[in-house]
Amino acid sequence: MGGRLPLFLPWLLLLLSSHAVTAISFTVDDFPDGFAFGAGTAAFQYEGAVDEDGKSPSIWNTYAHSARNPNEHSGDFASDGYHKYKEDVKLMKDIGLKAYRFTISWSRLIPNGRGAVNPKGLQFYNDMINELVKAGIQVHAAIYHLDLPQILEDEYNGWLSPRIVDDFTAYADVCFREFGDRVAHWTTMMEPNIIAQGSYDVGIVAPGRCSYPFGRDCTVGNSTVEPYLFLHYNLLAHSSVVRLYREKYQAVQKGIVGINLYSLCIYSLTDSAEDIQATERANDFLFGSILHPFLFGDYPESTKKAAGARLPSFSSYESELVTGAFDFIGLNHYSSIYASNNPDVSKMPVRDQAADIGALFRETRDGQAAIQYPPGSMVDPQGLEHVLKYIREKYGNISIYIQENGRPDDSLMDVERIDFLKAYIASTLKAIRDGADVKGYSVWSLLDLYEMFGGYKAHFGLISVDFKDLRRQRQPRLSAYWYSDFLKNNVAIQVENGEATATSHEQI
Numbered sequence: 024m025g026g027r028l029p030l031f032l033p034w035l036l037l038l039l040s041s042h043a044v045t046a047i048s049f050t051v052d053d054f055p056d057g058f059a060f061g062a063g064t065a066a067f068q069y070e071g072a073v074d075e076d077g078k079s080p081s082i083w084n085t086y087a088h089s090a091r092n093p094n095e096h097s098g099d100f101a102s103d104g105y106h107k108y109k110e111d112v113k114l115m116k117d118i119g120l121k122a123y124r125f126t127i128s129w130s131r132l133i134p135n136g137r138g139a140v141n142p143k144g145l146q147f148y149n150d151m152i153n154e155l156v157k158a159g160i161q162v163h164a165a166i167y168h169l170d171l172p173q174i175l176e177d178e179y180n181g182w183l184s185p186r187i188v189d190d191f192t193a194y195a196d197v198c199f200r201e202f203g204d205r206v207a208h209w210t211t212m213m214e215p216n217i218i219a220q221g222s223y224d225v226g227i228v229a230p231g232r233c234s235y236p237f238g239r240d241c242t243v244g245n246s247t248v249e250p251y252l253f254l255h256y257n258l259l260a261h262s263s264v265v266r267l268y269r270e271k272y273q274a275v276q277k278g279i280v281g282i283n284l285y286s287l288c289i290y291s292l293t294d295s296a297e298d299i300q301a302t303e304r305a306n307d308f309l310f311g312s313i314l315h316p317f318l319f320g321d322y323p324e325s326t327k328k329a330a331g332a333r334l335p336s337f338s339s340y341e342s343e344l345v346t347g348a349f350d351f352i353g354l355n356h357y358s359s360i361y362a363s364n365n366p367d368v369s370k371m372p373v374r375d376q377a378a379d380i381g382a383l384f385r386e387t388r389d390g391q392a393a394i395q396y397p398p399g400s401m402v403d404p405q406g407l408e409h410v411l412k413y414i415r416e417k418y419g420n421i422s423i424y425i426q427e428n429g430r431p432d433d434s435l436m437d438v439e440r441i442d443f444l445k446a447y448i449a450s451t452l453k454a455i456r457d458g459a460d461v462k463g464y465s466v467w468s469l470l471d472l473y474e475m476f477g478g479y480k481a482h483f484g485l486i487s488v489d490f491k492d493l494r495r496q497r498q499p500r501l502s503a504y505w506y507s508d509f510l511k512n513n514v515a516i517q518v519e520n521g522e523a524t525a526t527s528h529e530q531i
């Protein structure tokens with residue numbers, strides 16, 4: 024989603040390189056059979072063509088045109104993927120991607136939110152999927168990423184209403200029915216665990232709701248309760264879709280269905296009991312608010328205690344619905360962060376979700392307290408290993424796909440990106456050797472996209488896009504050639520202690 028700060032602090036890497044050096048060298052063959060190396064995009068950030076061929080506006084379109092948008096671009100043309108997907112599939116094939124992860128635009132496929140399917144939208148996704156199949160690339164589709172049809176937001180406040188469950192399930196039914204013969208890897212939705220805060224607490228992503236004194240310049244919303252309503256209806260909608268897939272499609276289509284979480288490695292700032300507990304609470308909010316219901320049919324105790332009656336409770340029917348409702352978990356992972364106890368929370372007369380966590384976050388141990396959302400820009404490859412271990416120890420050995428990992432780097436000679444990816448891929452392999460069931464790794468992003476916070480200025484792509492020109496010309500960066508060497512030519516990756524590449528940062 025581009026949920027990270029465009030700002031990067033290169034010197035952090037230097038600080039991190041002081042560990043004992045243990046070199047690791049590996050090739051793509053060291054990963055388990057069928058491991059899906061890929062790259063990703065998302066509909067609104069990639070397709071453009073916002074009002075073409077019957078597509079209706081989504082909440083992200085609306086938000087991007089509003090005064091609340093934190094970047095200066097509307098995203099209307101994005102990377103023009105709607106017209107250029109064939110060229111992009113060819114580039115994917117040249118790189119040697121095993122898998123491509125994209126998201127489907129609800130308002131392109133079903134412009135009224137429910138009911139009639141738009142034939143042109145259907146054709147676009149069919150054509151793109153066929154192109155991928157022809158190129159021998161696995162199709163990994165996500166059904167939803169932040170682009171609710173505006174018409175449903177207007178009708179019943181979208182994700183804040185239980186009515187979303189039936190509409191989302193009906194939309195997913197169309198996706199499974201129309202594409203499921205070729206798409207075997209389904210993610211229902213992206214990052215609901217952090218979007219709850221971004222969209223409904225601080226209001227800095229669509230639909231941009233929040234309430235005083237939280238967020239900025241809020242006109243509509245309720246930061247105290249809406250993040251929890253959003254989370255609850257996301258869980259129910261997701262689980263309803265999983266039930267549908269299992270009952271109606273899975274036996275024939277033989278695919279898998281899961282959900283995506285935004286992940287951070289959260290370190291306790293000190294060894295004090297208060298800080299360790301604050302870190303556990305933060306992890307419970309970030310991971311447990313989704314994973315705990317999946318495993319145990321209810322929210323974590325610490326979350327229930329912090330949010331009280333503002334957190335909806337599961338009926339016994341709902342509890343049964345969410346329990347076990349996943350085949351895999353997708354993780355978007357970019358960064359690590361330090362947490363300490365926030366002693367002031369108990370004095371607050373009204374709390375938002377962020378305050379309920381009861382933690383303060385900072386980028387470095389001795390650095391300034393930082394960041395509301397998105398938290399973290401610390402480069403810390405070992406953090407990914409820690410997260411995978413944390414999930415395994417707390418929730419069991421569940422199947423994981425790393426669905427987004429990457430960093431901005433404008434240069435065509437994007438050595439910083441290559442170093443970052445090498446170190447995080449090494450961390451993934453180490454986690455697998457340590458017993459994690461990781462089945463795929465996807466770079467964010469395949470090509471430069473319209474980013475949530477940076478607009479056209481934060482460049483995450485293996486392939487650059489010229490946003491100054493509506494032709495949106497593509498040019499592979501050095502990282503595309505490097506990834507291709509790794510995937511197709513069996514070229515080894517060498518890193519020291521998972522993060523050895525810090526030296527190159529000073530040279531650039």
Ligand SMILES: *[C@@H]1O[C@H](CO)[C@@H](O)[C@H](O)[C@H]1NC(C)=O
Pocket residue numbers: 234235244245247248
């Ligand atoms: C938010 O909702 C709660 C519960 O309905 C209510 O008590 C509170 O006054 C609302 N806050 C705002 C800012 O509307």
Ligand SMILES: *[C@@H]1O[C@H](CO)[C@@H](O)[C@H](O)[C@H]1NC(C)=O
Pocket residue numbers: 420457458459460
């Ligand atoms: C987790 O599952 C994977 C895949 O089945 C397996 O290879 C791995 O050994 C398991 N890890 C542990 C710690 O049991």
